[in-house]
Amino acid sequence: MLTDIAVDNNTILIMRIILAALMGGLIGLERDMHGRAAGLRTHLLVSMGAAVFMILSGIIATSSQAIRGNLMIASDPGRIAAQIVTGIGFLGAGTIIKEGLTVRGLTTAACLWIVAAIGMACGAGCYTIAVATTIISLIGLTVFHYFEQVYPKYTYRILTVVTSINIAPNQIIEVVKRDKLNINYLETERNYKDNTLTVKLYIHLFRKGLGHALSQEIVASLEKAEIPLINISWQHQ
Known part of the structure; x- marks a missing residue:
């Protein structure tokens, strides 16, 4: 038994x-x-x-x-x-x-x-x-x-643009603002050896989805503004 x-x-x-x-x-x-x-x-x-x-x-x-x-000892x-x-x-x-x-x-x-x-x-x-x-x-x-893709939410991205040193940072900022993106702050770096300008923009946006298509829209807008692109990156913040 x-x-x-x-x-x-x-x-x-x-x-x-x-x-x-x-x-x-x-x-x-x-x-x-x-x-x-x-x-x-x-x-x-x-x-x-x-x-x-x-x-x-x-x-x-x-x-x-x-x-x-029968001992009264607690066991946990x-x-x-x-x-x-x-x-x-x-x-x-x-x-x-x-x-x-x-x-x-x-x-x-x-x-x-x-x-x-x-x-x-x-x-x-x-x-x-x-x-x-x-x-x-x-x-x-x-x-x-x-x-999560259905409702809009705040997302934060870092847009890094490397272009010619002859381009003014304000030209890039105007294009980004034209796409209705909010810039929190930015960093600029000039490389006189390579004649390049690097602009790093810290952006926040309120929209649906993950914003992957937005990076393509920004590239198209920069090209349309005749800003020569050496390198561009779109990262999560």
Whole structure:
């Protein structure tokens, strides 16, 4: 009888780990399809590991109570669970990359954090919470990604134009303002050795989408104004 109970209990625990791996793997697959550093395997392992730690915290608490018997000694099963959150914080920080003024990886870090929560829910036997959180997370990552293109929002860009030293910076500024772009501030640099002028404009705009087509419009406007372009770049700020 006791053996049957142990076998049934182990089966349930294994099913919790498998469910955690599946739930975490689904979110990891979405990240992997977008070419992120933390993909399918990372999310799967994080979710599964969180589930195992939750299972162990419950087993340790139960075992310690059985050993102590009637002794009034408190056992806190939440200690291991609390350390999971701390550990995920370090792991998530490793996915955040800062390139100049651009920060990448925040969504992936949040995914690792939510995947750990899903794993903890599976380990604790809260299957409904785990499944619901996974579905909502996938909707947020996929559907809302396209929804962001629908409404206008403020975006910040850096426009760098390299042209002839004979061109005045005001000529470039007039073209940019003509395209209804707001200039926060600018930097200019003259290279007398190469006879080039570099104008770096820090721009903010309020419009739909990511503004990729806008860079082509600016190039066309500069060419129309007969400004010789040596190099031009359009970057996120």
